[in-house]
Amino acid sequence: MNAPVELPSAREVCPTTTRRLLAEGALMVDVRELGEVAQVAFDVPGVLLMPLSELQERFGELPRDRELVMVCQVGERSLKATYFLMYQGYTRVANMEGGLFKWARKGFPIKGAAPVAEPATSGCCGGSAASAPASSCCTPSPASGSTCC
Amino acid sequence: MDIKVLGTGCANCKATIALIDQIAKAKGVAVTLEKVEELRDIMGYGVMSTPGVVIDGKVVHAGGVPSRDKIEKWLTA
Numbered sequence: 001m002n003a004p005v006e007l008p009s010a011r012e013v014c015p016t017t018t019r020r021l022l023a024e025g026a027l028m029v030d031v032r033e034l035g036e037v038a039q040v041a042f043d044v045p046g047v048l049l050m051p052l053s054e055l056q057e058r059f060g061e062l063p064r065d066r067e068l069v070m071v072c073q074v075g076e077r078s079l080k081a082t083y084f085l086m087y088q089g090y091t092r093v094a095n096m097e098g099g100l101f102k103w104a105r106k107g108f109p110i111k112g113a114a115p116v117a118e119p120a121t122s123g124c125c126g127g128s129a130a131s132a133p134a135s136s137c138c139t140p141s142p143a144s145g146s147t148c149c
Numbered sequence: 150m151d152i153k154v155l156g157t158g159c160a161n162c163k164a165t166i167a168l169i170d171q172i173a174k175a176k177g178v179a180v181t182l183e184k185v186e187e188l189r190d191i192m193g194y195g196v197m198s199t200p201g202v203v204i205d206g207k208v209v210h211a212g213g214v215p216s217r218d219k220i221e222k223w224l225t226a
Contacts, residue, residue, distance in 0.1 A: 005194075084197060
């Protein structure tokens with residue numbers, strides 16, 4: 001197995017910033033398992049499904065020359081995926097904090113039933129802001145903080 | 150012997166630490182046992198499945214509680 005690497009804090013972005021990054025050409029990578037995706041999915045053109053359980057075998061499919069935004073249900077598995085890709089030498093990768101819950105809460109497009117349970121999260125991008133423009137709220141921030149703006 | 154157990158605090162991680170500690174004591178092997186619980190630090194070893202075990206800087210195990218036999222081999226190597 002490989003030697004240890006001292007990783008910097010992962011870059012974390014909120015759903016609003018994610019939408020802006022997607023508009024600029026970023027690729028959304030959903031690491032939830034396929035059964036979860038079947039229930040409710042990000043309604044984003046071109047979203048790539050790569051369950052965390054397959055990431056180790058399949059990460060080579062991910063482009064290194066394109067911004068990647070890793071997503072999952074609440075932002076924890078995708079953070080792990082983000083660090084894994086950083087370990088593998090990816091530099092253009094960010095984690096969407098809050099995951100699908102936060103995305104849906106902001107009124108951003110999903111397919112399927114809206115998630116009913118929601119984890120207790122805090123941060124500046126909370127609340128309903130379905131009409132917020134994609135560039136309005138957040139800028140990327142390191143993973144060490146709990147806020148995104 | 151420097152042993153690190155990588156894991157975010159799950160039951161298997163705790164069981165792994167306890168088992169290594171127990172076997173090391175039984176064999177009379179001096180080990181420095183350390184928990185690594187920060188995700189960033191864990192992922193710095195490229196380990197996707199926890200618990201992971203690192204001995205003297207080298208990942209020797211990832212995923213599930215290691216067997217007693219396996220631990221005994223590590224400690225006699």
